[in-house]
Amino acid sequence: MHAAWIVKHKPQTLSEVVGNAEAIQKFTEWARSWDKRIPKKRAAFLHGPPGVGKTVCVEALAKDLQMELVEKNASDYRTAEAVQRFAGLASQYGTLFGGSRLVLLDELDGITGTADKGGVGAITEIVKAAQCPVVLVANNAYDPRFSTLRKYCLLVEFKKPTVREVMKHLKKVCVGEEINADEEALKFIAEKSGRDVRSAVNDLQALAQGKKRFVYEDVAWLAERDRKDVIFNVLRTILYSKDSWEAKKAVDAADMDTDMLFQWVYENVPYHLTDPQDLAKAMDALSLADIYRRRIRSTQDWSLLRYVLDFMTAGVAMARERTKPSGWIPFRFPEKIQWMSRTKAEREMQSAIGMKIRRKCHVSSVRAVKEFLPYIRIIFENNPEMAAGIARWLDLDETMVNYLAGRKG
Ligand SMILES: Nc1ncnc2c1ncn2[C@@H]1O[C@H](COP(=O)(O)OP(=O)(O)O)[C@@H](O)[C@H]1O
Ligand SMILES: [Mg+2]
Structure with missing residues (x-):
């Protein structure tokens, strides 16, 4: 079994976390200030998009400052009573062994159901009376549920790291795995992940694990695949939706070249509408679409385009009446x-x-x-x-x- 790289190459100290330098500094200063006296804000509320290092920063900070870390997450917040059960943890500064403690309440967005008011209320009470630093983490701190809680917290916003910063971490992972990686390939992954470090590392592992060299060609096909996914989705709605309006909308959204879409539909219709009458109707619709397509070409009258689109989307979608559902049929690339x-x-x-x-x-x-x-x-x-x-x-x-x-x- 291979270990997950997000675990294996998780930063062990704050200096290994990429991006968010300001947020990390603000957070560290607040944590250090506990050495002198209890600060006005007894909790820090780290918030921002997923996979940018919020949780890992808290863990790394605890290591750096040699604090005992107590972690709680969504499953611990089910009810107010459940929250109260661990409230005592934050009510003392020190641990039994004389060290200091850091309480992390992670994934606050996960508080769900009717109990959430009670849960958030109980967390607010913990924060107000905390004798040790409490760190809250959520994607969206501005959720109305947190409006009271927020007042007692130092808000620390995490943003997406830059592509460069994500690449820096990917490079480190590659060094650790003894993979000789091209900049271009890592850049592609960093961009494609939407600068989410967690998913970038997961993508890297999926694509590069076991390789000695990792080059752009190893990732370039991903761009292609995306495009193909879009086309397949459009085809699926045209060939399978009962709703002709939906089929038209799907084409609008996909912003595809009409001639290309025509070839795709034409190539695939016979395999998906297997009843002869359905197929005949679909082919009729396609031939009408084709007539208008030709007319546009000779007259350059583009106002006819909507007829082309109507026939090849709604026209084909409505043809499905008798075809019996069958198993999964793969789409074919038009020759x-x-x-x-x-x-x-x-x-x-x-x-x-x-x-x-x-x-x-x-x-x-x-x-x-x-x-x-x-x-x-x-x-x-x-x-x-x-x-x-x-x-x-x-x-x-x-x-x-x-x-x-x-x-x-
Ligand atoms: N900024 C970062 N620097 C280095 N590694 C990161 C960073 N952000 C995320 N990771 C990696 O992704 C994993 C998940 O990140 P996490 O801290 O849980 O993100 P978040 O809490 O913001 O959703 C981490 O264990 C680490 O391996
Ligand atoms: Mg997290």
Whole structure:
């Protein structure tokens, strides 16, 4: 079994925590002030987004100041009575062995149910009378439930660390794991985690564990996967929602290229609408969408786009009537998109040359590509002199000449 890296590489002292320097300083000063006298605010309330190091800072501070840490969390706050049961912990400064104590009440957002008022009330009472430092942690300190409690606390706001700071921690983890990691790869993970250190470390472990080298190519596919998830979600609503409105909304939200979405729907409909009548209806809707698509292309009248979208979303969604539910069917990547992107540059080049031929030979450019191009190519590959003459006559540019001669460029 491999240990979780968030545990294995957890900061052991405050100096190892990345980001939030100001918050950490404010928090440390408050904790140290207990050495002299009980401060006005007997509790510090650390708040901010998840995974940025709130809990780990309290733990590291206790280690740094050699305090005994008592941790409580959501499951301990179920009722006011449950809270009162550990209230005594905060009522004395010292421990039995003469050290000092720090009481951490973590994950306060987790107080739920009807008991929450009582629970928060009991915590407020603990704070008011605390004889040792009490630290509260929650994502949102401004939740109305905490409005009274908040008055007795020193608020310490934690923010998301910068990408650089998250990367710094990831680098340290990689050193510890003896992984030679590229900056770019770590940067990608830091950004993708939304600067949540916990999930960044988890992602890193999932992707890099067991590797000696960790490079950008190891993570780049994640960007692709996201995109695919979006498309799959849209397809799922189009092919499975009963609600045509929902299907339309899904497409709006996804902000996808219409032609591409059309290919996806077209490719997948037959596998998901297996009843022949349903399929026929869906295909009818798609053919109508296709008619409007073509009309837009020839007239550039983009107001027709909403008909295209309506037919290929709502039209397809409504076709599902008789198809019996079956198990999970994977979505297929449309062949046509792969093919088109692979050959797009080549097709453009061919039709450009076709236009040049048309001008001189008075044939259509399609015919020029089909019937003339293969011969011209043979000449270019075998007879440079004659090729040069043809190039001048047809007025071909350098890239066209290179293409015909089979050279890249
Ligand atoms: N700022 C940070 N520096 C280093 N490690 C961090 C940081 N924030 C989070 N981690 C890692 O993520 C784990 C969970 O962080 P935690 O302190 O529980 O976040 P929070 O309490 O803000 O949700 C930690 O144990 C640690 O491994
Ligand atoms: Mg936490």
